[in-house]
Amino acid sequence: AQSVTQLDSHVSVSEGTPVLLRCNYSSSYSPSLFWYVQHPNKGLQLLLKYTSAATLVKGINGFEAEFKKSETSFHLTKPSAHMSDAAEYFCVVSRTGNTPLVFGKGTRLSVIA
Amino acid sequence: NAGVTQTPKFRVLKTGQSMTLLCAQDMNHEYMYWYRQDPGMGLRLIHYSVGEGTTAKGEVPDGYNVSRLKKQNFLLGLESAAPSQTSVYFCASSIYNEQFFGPGTRLTVL
Numbered sequence: 001a002q003s004v005t006q007l008d009s010h011v012s013v014s015e016g017t018p019v020l021l022r023c024n025y026s027s028s029y030s031p032s033l034f035w036y037v038q039h040p041n042k043g044l045q046l047l048l049k050y051t052s053a054a055t056l057v058k059g060i061n062g063f064e065a066e067f068k069k070s071e072t073s074f075h076l077t078k079p080s081a082h083m084s085d086a087a088e089y090f091c092v093v094s095r096t097g098n099t100p101l102v103f104g105k106g107t108r109l110s111v112i113a
Numbered sequence: 114n115a116g117v118t119q120t121p122k123f124r125v126l127k128t129g130q131s132m133t134l135l136c137a138q139d140m141n142h143e144y145m146y147w148y149r150q151d152p153g154m155g156l157r158l159i160h161y162s163v164g165e166g167t168t169a170k171g172e173v174p175d176g177y178n179v180s181r182l183k184k185q186n187f188l189l190g191l192e193s194a195a196p197s198q199t200s201v202y203f204c205a206s207s208i209y210n211e212q213f214f215g216p217g218t219r220l221t222v223l
Contacts (some may be wrong), residue, residue: 009153029214032210044156044214045201051210085125090155094210100146101205103155 002093003028006104014112019063019078021107023091026072033074033100034092035065044090050074061085086111115139117215119204125221128193134189134218140141143170143208146171147179149200150217156203162187194222 005055007022025031035047048059055067091104105110120135136145143164147153148171149155158171176198178190187206191198199222205212 005147043216046211051211100158100161101156103157105153105155 002029002031002095002102004091004093004104006089006091006103006107007083008107010108010110012042012110012112013079014086015083016080019076019081019085019109021076021091021109022077023074023104024072025074025091025093026037027093027095029095031095033065033067035059035063035074035076036092036096038090038106039087047076047089056066081109081111083111083113085109117130117204117213119202119215119218121218122216123219124199125223126191127223128195130194131190131192132194132220133191134202134204134220136206136215137185137187138187138206138213139185140208140213141184141212142206142208143184145181146205146207146212147177147187147189147202148205149173150203151200155221159189159202181182196222198222 001028005024033050036044037047040043047063048057049065050057058064063078088106088108090106092101094101118139146161147159150156157173160179162168165184168179180188203219204215
């Protein structure tokens, strides 16, 4: 069985400061891990994915995440927040391959000017 | 190349009415999925399909039926809608390790 826990339901940062969105996972298999972003009233966009290659994964819009097997974590970071980063972020786990995704409950990121 | 499309975008139903949501993809993907999104719950899997003519239950299948008669289409049916089915519904298709999502259907059941 697989599950994902997003440790914060809401994170608020000031524009230009670092972003850290925390995610822990549980998986009986070697997992694939993803971060998706959803802007208000929009669909889901893939930010980045980990599929057992490099443990530090770079995504779009300056985001990156590090897979830490010993800590079962896949935290999302960005050095400097922009107003346009305000959105809902989902950490997602699946088995490798075409298997259904298991979503975390989401973290809402607010960016203050 | 439209990707994944969903019809309709919005719908309001009365309790007990039925409807079908259509998902179409033009990427020749074998795998397709239906999720629902509720506030504070993330996305939860309703049903999925690993190929034409096959379907399987996900985490929250009760009250829904699906069909995959053609590879490019995946239909989600509500036979007798209930207020608890008010949600945003997302369809996705996948290849290898990436799922591609449609824009969503916002359904309200009164």
